[in-house]
Amino acid sequence: MQPGKPLSTKIDATVPTAARMYDHYLGGKDNYAADRAACEELDKVVPSTRTLALNNRRFLQRIVRTLAREYGIRQFLDHGSGLPTQDNVHQVAQQIDPSAHVVYVDNDPMVLVHGRALLEQDERTTVIHADLRETEAIFTHPDTERLIDFSQPVAVLFNSVFHCIPDSGTDGPQAVVRRVSERLAPGSYLVMCQLVSEDPEVREFVTDFMDQATQGHWGRVRQEKDVAALFEGLDILDPGLVEVSTWRPDTEVAPRQLTQEWIEFGGVGRLG
Ligand SMILES: C[S@@+](CC[C@H](N)C(=O)[O-])C[C@H]1O[C@@H](n2cnc3c(N)ncnc32)[C@H](O)[C@@H]1O
Numbered sequence: 001m002q003p004g005k006p007l008s009t010k011i012d013a014t015v016p017t018a019a020r021m022y023d024h025y026l027g028g029k030d031n032y033a034a035d036r037a038a039c040e041e042l043d044k045v046v047p048s049t050r051t052l053a054l055n056n057r058r059f060l061q062r063i064v065r066t067l068a069r070e071y072g073i074r075q076f077l078d079h080g081s082g083l084p085t086q087d088n089v090h091q092v093a094q095q096i097d098p099s100a101h102v103v104y105v106d107n108d109p110m111v112l113v114h115g116r117a118l119l120e121q122d123e124r125t126t127v128i129h130a131d132l133r134e135t136e137a138i139f140t141h142p143d144t145e146r147l148i149d150f151s152q153p154v155a156v157l158f159n160s161v162f163h164c165i166p167d168s169g170t171d172g173p174q175a176v177v178r179r180v181s182e183r184l185a186p187g188s189y190l191v192m193c194q195l196v197s198e199d200p201e202v203r204e205f206v207t208d209f210m211d212q213a214t215q216g217h218w219g220r221v222r223q224e225k226d227v228a229a230l231f232e233g234l235d236i237l238d239p240g241l242v243e244v245s246t247w248r249p250d251t252e253v254a255p256r257q258l259t260q261e262w263i264e265f266g267g268v269g270r271l272g
Pocket of ligand 1: 018019022056057060079080081082083105106107108111130131132133158159160161164165
């Protein structure tokens, strides 16, 4: 990662991206034939992925609702926010309190285009085109400074995104979490989940497949213990670190993930 290097704003329809594949799994329309073909290939090895994606999105919505309603959080910094869909973070948070502020960060140019279109009328929400590893640039971005008061508690989201970045002493998930935590007020929350598998063959196959499909814009499928390590030193909210559909399930009927070759695993930690 070269700090400060501008990201390309060019949309290449021929190379699948994580954002557009995820959009396809969620039933969205902001994806291309190459994204759909990659999903089809992936499904041959991990057929439960659509259910996994739907449950991941519901988890995100439950967490935001819970943090806003029960923990009084009014500011959200969402890294790897994804393409807009229904019930996006700002809509969920603003249902609880219309004055809630949200900063979205994503490196996919398509997210920027669709995000800006959605947010044109919303002064309390913005989308920044940046790599989530660029903590300094994100925290000092004029829009972030306008919308987020870091002397007050904030919820920082890394929902289903760390599998998109590789391990690295200075820029891997551990380093990013450390850098971000140092900038947050006590009482802030970190929401983190990522794709994990305890089956080494699945980990290897999917990591290689996604790395090739996205031309290197991918990290790796990890294990539950790797996710747990990210929460070290945080107070983990009940029910702990879990497969995300089991995190405080609500009364809505959730699709059941019939096979579990891989899962989204994570939870919420509070900075003391
Ligand atoms: C699987 S989607 C998750 C979207 C959303 N967080 C959710 O849980 O519903 C992963 C998102 O992370 C974005 N992403 C991947 N690598 C990134 C990076 N290095 N910096 C910023 N965003 C990234 C992708 O473009 C994509 O939109």
